[in-house]
Amino acid sequence: MGFCNSCGRPIVKEDYGTNKDGSLNDEFCCDCYQNGEYTEPDITLEEMIVRKTKEMMAKNDRLPETHATAITATFIPGLKRWNPEFQDDYKTL
Template sequence: MGFCNSCGRPIVKEDYGTNEDGSLNPEFCKDCYQDGKYTEPDITLTEMIVRKSKEMMEKNPRLPETTATG
């Protein structure tokens, strides 16, 4: 098991992304990386982190912002 280098979620073999030749790419999950390409090529890592911390804030509204972003 590893972690997706793009979104950071834990991934098992079934979640691995795929390379252009169809082989598995254990660096990324299939939501982020398919057929040798990022599924969201325009998003930057910073934007992804901001998006994830916003999601966390929405799921845990009582969590102090310093904890979510820190």
């Protein structure tokens, strides 16, 4: 099992996104990447952090927002989508 390099969720083959040619892309989940493009190309890093923080808190109502935010704000910026060195790698898939 890996993690989506856009949103950070754990993914297995059934969750993989797809490239332009229809092949599976094991770097991104199907919610974030389809047909060789991000499903939300204009979402910002900050918006993704807020979204994932809310999702974490919804799954665990005892998780303090500050703790959830610390986790997502540390983890998500390290994913390939948010790293400028990797962003162009997926434009040709």
